C-alpha cells in the first residue's frame with residue numbers, strides 16, 4: 436500500500452509513527468484535537484506562576500533506546516540535560532539519611548551492595564530477589580514479588596511507582612521486569628538520567644513537528660476527529676470539525692489517541708479501562724540543583740524533586756488516592772517536605788498544583804490483557820493503533836509511546 440496516511444493524535448506515538456511513515460515515503464497528515472502537538476508530554480505558559488512549565492516532570496534513561504534514536508533523528512539529543520552519569524541522589528524524609536545510588540558498569544548489579552554506590556541496608560538476598568521478577572507469573576504484583584526488603588523500600592519501590600504509575604500492590608511484576616531489564620541490569624551506561632533543559636515541547640515535540648513539516652507532512656491542530664465512518668472492513672472517512680476527511684482506497688489510518696478516546700471511536704477495540712493520576716506541584720523558587728538536578732524521596736508524600744532554574748517541581752505518582760485532597764492542602768503538606776530536603780527558608784512561594792487524572796493506564800493484570808497489538812483483529816483493515824497503552828511490553832512511558840508509533844508504522848508497510 437502506498438497511499439496517504441492520516442494519523443489521529445499528535446502525541447509522541449503519533450509523531451513517531453508519522454516520522455517512520457514519512458521516512459518510508461508515505462504522505463502523512465496528523466489530526467490533533469488540541470491547540471498544539473504533544474499530548475501528555477508538553478510545555479505551556481502558566482499564568483499563576485508567570486512561568487513556562489511542563490505538564491509533568493518527565494525523566495528519561497539513556498537505556499531508552501527508541502527515545503534516544505527519536506531525539507537523534509530530530510536533532511534534539513543536546514536539548515537534554517542531567518548529571519551525565521548514572522547518579523540518583525536519595526533522601527529518607529523519616530530519618531533525614533541521604534545516599535546516592537550510582538549504578539556500575541556490569542550487567543549484574545553487585546554495585547547495589549557496594550557501600551560507595553549503595554542503597555543503605557541492602558543485602559545479597561535483596562539483590563537476588565530481582566531475579567524473581569523474571570519468572571513472575573502473569574498476575575504477580577511488584578509488592579508480592581519484591582516487597583519487604585530495604586532495597587525494595589529505598590530503591591525498587593520508588594522506581595516501580597514512578598515507572599509503572601501504579602501502587603506496587605497492584606502493579607504487574609512483569610512490567611517492572613521490562614523496566615529493570617532495560618536499565619539496572621544493563622549497568623550504568625543504560626541508567627544515565629536525562630530531562631529536558633528547557634521543556635518537554637522544546638525537546639520532544641517542536642523539533643519533531645519541524646522535522647515532519649520540512650518533509651512535507653501536515654499537522655492540523657484543533658482538528659478533533661469525532662467519528663470514523665466504516666464500510667465493510669475499511670474506514671472510508673473521518674469526521675472532522677469542518678467536514679469529512681475522505682480516505683482513499685489505498686490510504687491508511689494510525690489511531691494514536693489516548694486509550695479512552697480510541698475506545699470511543701472504535702467500541703469493539705479492547706483498551707485499558709483503569710487509569711492512574713500523577714500530581715505535579717510547581718513552586719516558584721530557586722534552589723541548588725545538586726549533582727543531578729533532582730532528588731528521590733522516600734518516607735513522605737513527594738517522590739521526586741526536580742530543581743530547575745526558578746522552579747522546584749515535585750512528582751507524586753499513583754495518586755488516585757490523593758484525589759480527595761484539595762490542591763492547597765497538597766501544596767502545603769509537600770512544601771514541608773521540600774523545605775526540609777532542600778534546606779529552603781521562608782513561607783511557601785507561589786505554587787501551581789497540576790493533577791493529570793488519567794496520566795497513564797494502571798499497570799495491572801486486567802489492563803495488560805486489554806492492550807491491543809498494532810493491527811488488532813477487531814479493527815478495520817486499513818487502521819493501525821498506537822499509544823503508550825498498546826501492547827508494547829512496557830509500562831506507559833515515553834519509550835513505550837515511541838516504540839508503539841514505530842510498530843504501528845511498520846505494520847502498515849509491505850511485508
Ligand SMILES: Cc1cc2nc3c(=O)[nH]c(=O)nc-3n(C[C@H](O)[C@H](O)[C@H](O)COP(=O)(O)OP(=O)(O)OC[C@H]3O[C@@H](n4cnc5c(N)ncnc54)[C@H](O)[C@@H]3O)c2cc1C
Pocket residue numbers: 443444445446447448449466467468469472473474475476490491492493494495658659660661691692693696713715791793794795821822823824831832833834836
Ligand atoms: C504527569 C506525567 C508524567 C509523566 N512522566 C513520565 C516520565 O517521567 N517518563 C516517561 O517515560 N513517561 C512519563 N509519562 C508518560 C508519557 O508522557 C506518555 O507515555 C506519553 O506522552 C504518551 O504519548 P501518547 O502519544 O501515547 O499519548 P498522548 O500524549 O496522550 O497523545 C495522544 C494525542 O491524541 C490527541 N487526541 C485525543 N483525542 C483526539 C481526537 N479525537 N482527534 C485528534 N486528536 C486527538 C491528544 O490531544 C494527544 O495529543 C508521564 C505522563 C504524565 C501525564
